[in-house]
Amino acid sequence: MEKLKVAVLGLGTVGSGVPLILKEHQEKISLVTGVEIVVEQALVRDEAEKVDLAKHYDIQLTTDYQEILSNPEIQVVVELIGQIEPAKTYIIQALESGKHVVTANKDLLALHGKELVETANKHQRDLYYEAAVAGGIPILRTIANSLAADNITCVRGILNGTTNYMLTKMANEGWSYEQALDEAQALGFAESDPTNDVDGIDAAYKVAILTQFAFGMSIDLADIDKKGIRGMSSDDIQMAQQLGYIVKLLGSSKKTNGSVSAEVGPVLVPADHPLASVQNEMNAVYVQSSGVRESMYYGPGAGAKPTATSVVSDIITVAKNIRLGISGHMFNSYASETVLTKDEDIESKYYFSVNVEDKVGQFLKLTQIITEAGASIDQLIQQKSDGKQARIVAITHLMTKAQMAEVAKQINRVSEFELVASYQVWTD
Ligand SMILES: NC(=O)c1ccc[n+]([C@@H]2O[C@H](COP(=O)([O-])OP(=O)(O)OC[C@H]3O[C@@H](n4cnc5c(N)ncnc54)[C@H](OP(=O)(O)O)[C@@H]3O)[C@@H](O)[C@H]2O)c1
Structure with missing residues (x-):
């Protein structure tokens, strides 16, 4: 069977999950795509650290990105380094070199998505990033494809597992904010600097991407009102419960008369609403639209296997596009003038x-x-x-x-x- 050779940049949590998923589901993936997808090369910072993993999956390690760029056999670059640089430069160079790109990088897509999509378009290459929003939940593909015929009016979601875990513990166990943060850090959900999670920045990245998919509008991060849960009082959480609500950190994007408002903040959700039942580190996205009316998508927003599964589904899409000779179509082609609601x-x-x-x-x-x-x-x-x-x-x-x-x-x-x-x- 013909091979589709892929290079993975960064063999961290998600990056090391990609060869695992490809191996575990090799037979099905080959049947679906008609090719055998293999991770041929991986860019790492320290080869010695990843040598066992590389041996196990027969991956060539390199610390020099040029080796990947100049390898004509590599058709797809999977960027899983994270953050802005060098990830941005690497993606642009890959697209310019005629390679397709898959990434899970929400920060980069939220801040520079337009430029990356334009570069992919210019070079007629694929650029997919399903895992950038809500990890394992296939929400972007659902909005772009399954809801294409619908008129979405509002997208709201629990988009950050760390803060949802903290809020769940504060509500169910009566923990203070500090106790909940300590435990989230001990479990590895929260980083030692939890700013991106607790101040709503991580959720805002995802709101920016969701807004692009749901309404075709490119919203600046600065135009997303961000209120996190830092220092939240458990008294308010308990009071909300007495009044019949559960406090959730929601990212939302809403269309009103042709304009859009996007924000991240704690919201009192009625206790009988499906979003209120989303516990611990789980994520969910709730979509309101004129055709389907209400739909909710629930699942793990992070983790090696769920996220790598989402990344591999993007690689499969790229493989199918290559086979059908239809590469270079945008992941989301819906575009509309960006107008902000006052x-x-x-x-x-x-x-x-x-x-x-x-x-x-x-x-x-x-x-x-x-x-x-x-x-x-x-x-x-x-x-x-x-x-x-x-x-x-x-x-x-x-x-x-x-x-x-x-x-x-x-x-x-x-x-x-x-x-x-x-x-x-x-x-x-
Ligand atoms: N973790 C999740 O569940 C999840 C969910 C959704 C989306 N994502 C996104 O997926 C991406 C990867 O996240 P992750 O959790 O897998 O991160 P991670 O565990 O920190 O892995 C990143 C890897 O990239 C390597 N790296 C960093 N800079 C590099 C460079 N210049 N050259 C080569 N390798 C480099 C790191 O090496 P060192 O170990 O040497 O630093 C590390 O192995 C991020 O964009 C993240 O936002 C992650």
Whole structure:
């Protein structure tokens, strides 16, 4: 059988899973593609470290990328180094050298996707990156292919396993934020610098890619409002539960009258909503559209095998395209002018909690602030008081993001008020 020779850049968690999946499912993959896909070469930083792995899968190791670029037998480069450089240069050089590219690099796709797609287009090469969003969940292919006939209105998802694990433990076990982070780090879910996860940056990368697929719009990372879970109080999580909600860090992208709003932030999801049942490090993407109406895609967002399986499915697509002579079509060809929704037009209900000095008239003062912003309250609860400090929790009716920003600004102006949390409440 004819061979399709592949080079893997980076034999780390995902990179070392690729030859494993190719070997485990070799027979099926050959039947589907009509070729035998083999990892011929791998770029590593330290050959000695990967020598056993290379021997096991009969892979030639190199520390010199030029060896891969100049090898005419390599048709596909699989970039699994991560981050921006040298990954970006390597991908561009591979495409320019006539090689197809598969990657799982969400950071790179979110920040430089347009340039990479243009380069692939120019050289009529394939560029696939299914694993960049939600690891093992085939969400990009589903949006690009299966939902192509549908009009998607909103995509919301649990896109970061680390923070979902932390929030699950805070809700179910009553752990503090610090306890949950320590445990996530001990289990290897969170890195020693957890910034990308807990500040919502990792989820924002995925939101940028999802926005491109769902709405054809290229949104800048700076235009995605990012609110993470750093320092979140378990009191708010418990309070939300008493009110019938589960707090989830959601990445969302919504289309309203031709414009799009994208954000990452904690959201109070009704306890009976399918997203509320997504526990621990699992991911899920919930799509609302006019045809199918509601669909949810659930699975592992990370891990060597799930992610490598997704990467190999991209290699299989490339192999099929080569065989059919249709290489060079874009992974997602939907493109539309990028128009951002104004904060005055983004509506949601909000949950917020405020620590106040415990004295008469505080409820009234808070109500006045909300009324003056043109908004109104659905529920107002005094949570606890130690005689000096009380905690007031409110859930508003529908209001705009601009109004909520004004309410937050005015609360912060009152010296005896401290705004602890302000989260969106799920609205359809
Ligand atoms: N892990 C997941 O579950 C997951 C899920 C979805 C997407 N992804 C994405 O998949 C990609 C790979 O992630 P990973 O978790 O596999 O990362 P990883 O475990 O850190 O592996 C990266 C590998 O690349 C190597 N490397 C780094 N720079 C290199 C260079 N200049 N030349 C050659 N090798 C180099 C590293 O070598 P050293 O060991 O010498 O540093 C390491 O072996 C990232 O883009 C990530 O965002 C990962």
